[in-house]
Amino acid sequence: MVVQAKKRELKEAQKRKKQLEERCKLEESIGNAVLTWNNEILPNWETMCCSRKVRELWWQGIPPSVRGKVWSLAIGNELNITHELYDICLARAKEKWRSLSTGGAEVEGEDAGFSAADREASLELIKLDISRTFPNLCIFQQGGPYHDTLHSILGAYTCYRPDVGYVQGMSFIAAVLILNLDTADAFIAFSNLLNKPCQMAFFRVDHGLMLTYFAAFEVFFEENLPKLFAHFKKNNLTPDIYLIDWIFTLYSKSLPLDLACRVWDVFCRDGEEFLFRTALGILKLFEDILTKMDFIHIAQFLTKLPEDLPSEEFFTSIAAIQMQSRNKKWAQILAALQKDNREMEKGSPSLKR
Amino acid sequence: MGSAEEDYNFVFKVVLIGESGVGKTNLLSRFTRNEFNHDSRTTIGVEFSTRSILVGDAVVKAQIWDTAGLERYRAITSAYYRGAVGALVVFDITKHQTYDVVERWLKELYDHAEPSIVVMLVGNKTDLAQAREVPTEEARMFADNNGLLFVETSALDSTNVEQAFETILKEIFHKVQQQKQRNSQSNTVALASGSPDGAATAQEEKRPCCVAI
Numbered sequence: 001m002v003v004q005a006k007k008r009e010l011k012e013a014q015k016r017k018k019q020l021e022e023r024c025k026l027e028e029s030i031g032n033a034v035l036t037w038n039n040e041i042l043p044n045w046e047t048m049c050c051s052r053k054v055r056e057l058w059w060q061g062i063p064p065s066v067r068g069k070v071w072s073l074a075i076g077n078e079l080n081i082t083h084e085l086y087d088i089c090l091a092r093a094k095e096k097w098r099s100l101s102t103g104g105a106e107v108e109g110e111d112a113g114f115s116a117a118d119r120e121a122s123l124e125l126i127k128l129d130i131s132r133t134f135p136n137l138c139i140f141q142q143g144g145p146y147h148d149t150l151h152s153i154l155g156a157y158t159c160y161r162p163d164v165g166y167v168q169g170m171s172f173i174a175a176v177l178i179l180n181l182d183t184a185d186a187f188i189a190f191s192n193l194l195n196k197p198c199q200m201a202f203f204r205v206d207h208g209l210m211l212t213y214f215a216a217f218e219v220f221f222e223e224n225l226p227k228l229f230a231h232f233k234k235n236n237l238t239p240d241i242y243l244i245d246w247i248f249t250l251y252s253k254s255l256p257l258d259l260a261c262r263v264w265d266v267f268c269r270d271g272e273e274f275l276f277r278t279a280l281g282i283l284k285l286f287e288d289i290l291t292k293m294d295f296i297h298i299a300q301f302l303t304k305l306p307e308d309l310p311s312e313e314f315f316t317s318i319a320a321i322q323m324q325s326r327n328k329k330w331a332q333i334l335a336a337l338q339k340d341n342r343e344m345e346k347g348s349p350s351l352k353r
Numbered sequence: 354m355g356s357a358e359e360d361y362n363f364v365f366k367v368v369l370i371g372e373s374g375v376g377k378t379n380l381l382s383r384f385t386r387n388e389f390n391h392d393s394r395t396t397i398g399v400e401f402s403t404r405s406i407l408v409g410d411a412v413v414k415a416q417i418w419d420t421a422g423l424e425r426y427r428a429i430t431s432a433y434y435r436g437a438v439g440a441l442v443v444f445d446i447t448k449h450q451t452y453d454v455v456e457r458w459l460k461e462l463y464d465h466a467e468p469s470i471v472v473m474l475v476g477n478k479t480d481l482a483q484a485r486e487v488p489t490e491e492a493r494m495f496a497d498n499n500g501l502l503f504v505e506t507s508a509l510d511s512t513n514v515e516q517a518f519e520t521i522l523k524e525i526f527h528k529v530q531q532q533k534q535r536n537s538q539s540n541t542v543a544l545a546s547g548s549p550d551g552a553a554t555a556q557e558e559k560r561p562c563c564v565a566i
Contacts (some may be wrong), residue, residue: 133394135394205425241399245398248398296416303399
């Protein structure tokens with residue numbers, strides 16, 4: 001018995017040692033990656049960002065300490081937003097908040113009255129949503145360290161893009177950026193990110209264009225997972241049921257935060273098609289159980305994913321998804337579908353949805 | 354699956370609608386899991402929950418679609434009303450604005466749902482009685498005039514939550530029974546009932562896999 005116990009003890013010790021070694025190895029590799037990003041890649045961004053080596057390192061996940069910088073560079077600043085512009089937008093937002101809270105003396109005719117009510121609703125909504133953004137982290141809630149920052153970025157954005165305003169889902173995106181960037185830089189990344197075609201389509205709730213995105217997604221769904229695709233069709237399970245939440249929040253609400261950030265990493269590298277590839281990766285990962293479920297169970301499962309998603313399997317599953325359908329890439333399929341839509345609308349206005 | 358929860362005679366699709374922040378998600382979590390969350394997350398798109406209850410001898414499974422309240426989302430969410438046999442239109446008794454727009458929600462609902470849908474007006478957050486902005490009688494009268502069921506609830510302290518869902522499910526059940534009787538005379542039963550796996554009988558309209566009334 002004693003011998004057995006000793007054996008067990010030895011085995012345990014070996015296991016612990018191995019775990020420790022693995023952790024050290026992991027930390028070392030993260031440490032090395034940080035060095036590579038800081039010393040080699042970031043200083044030579046333009047020339048290196050598209051190289052094979054960098055792309056591979058990128059796929060492994062960007063170390064948290066350089067993540068914000070890489071995201072900023074990859075998202076870019078097509079809109080040429082400066083820190084000053086952020087300050088101006090924020091100042092305007094604050095002025096509006098003040099005038100609304102004191103009853104507002106700025107009514108200029110009926111139009112202005114109406115938009116004031118609209119703005120008020122938008123501001124109310126921002127307030128409401130801030131406390132409902134990552135409530136578990138307890139940092140965005142009233143009194144939390146990032147409450148005001150999140151409020152400021154969302155408020156400034158409604159002044160910067162009054163035509164878009166505040167739309168639910170934005171608070172999650174801004175929050176993830178705040179966790180990785182300084183306020184003004186987070187605002188710049190936020191505005192540029194939302195300006196991308198897919199995000200604009202969703203946040204302006206351009207229903208026709210959203211349906212086109214869903215249709216393109218289904219082309220790759222059928223190509224990659226024909227059996228599951230047929231099962232979903234049979235159950236009348238349309239992609240909007242699960243994609244809306246995933247796309248609006250860029251997975252930050254549905255995946256554990258560390259995984260969501262890794263999805264963001266590659267999304268910054270590959271663009272919108274990676275969002276849809278990720279969706280297919282999730283479906284592939286759970287294909288076996290999903291095929292056995294009926295409509296309501298699938299819908300429940302996909303709108304509330306398991307919290308202990310295994311990260312390596314998850315990314316292996318995404319990697320296995322081919323974003324090519326009959327030699328056509330995502331952008332080509334999407335463009336073809338958009339063209340079809342436009343022609344249909346032109347041809348017979350009655351068919352317009 | 355295959356659990357007792359799966360043994361049911363009817364599936365009723367019920368939608369939860371109303372302004373953002375009135376407590377739709379908490380009403381649902383109180384009913385299906387007896388949970389309340391002070392900081393529940395914003396609903397984006399739609400979320401789902403189910404719970405089975407006994408009505409008479411029949412097990413009725415409520416398949417509840419909890420939709421996002423944001424006005425801008427309506428283009429998307431209105432598609433979710435299709436096939437619903439019941440709807441809870443929720444407002445917050447402490448925010449008159451959420452009550453003022455109930456009529457718009459109803460219009461939206463009747464534009465997209467079956468005309469026979471059973472609708473209940475729900476004034477939530479009665480635990481905040483000191484901040485009440487919508488008098489009970491006003492809302493009740495509105496409900497009466499518009500042929501809606503009416504109840505006031507508190508998802509926080511559980512008041513009337515069970516009752517709200519039970520009432521609407523029973524009402525739907527009775528409607529279905531009446532329909533069944535009428536149909537049996539004309540020999541065209543369009544009901545997906547009596548099948549434990551639900552899907553087997555509702556072939557063409559499987560998504561809600563419930564009954565059409």
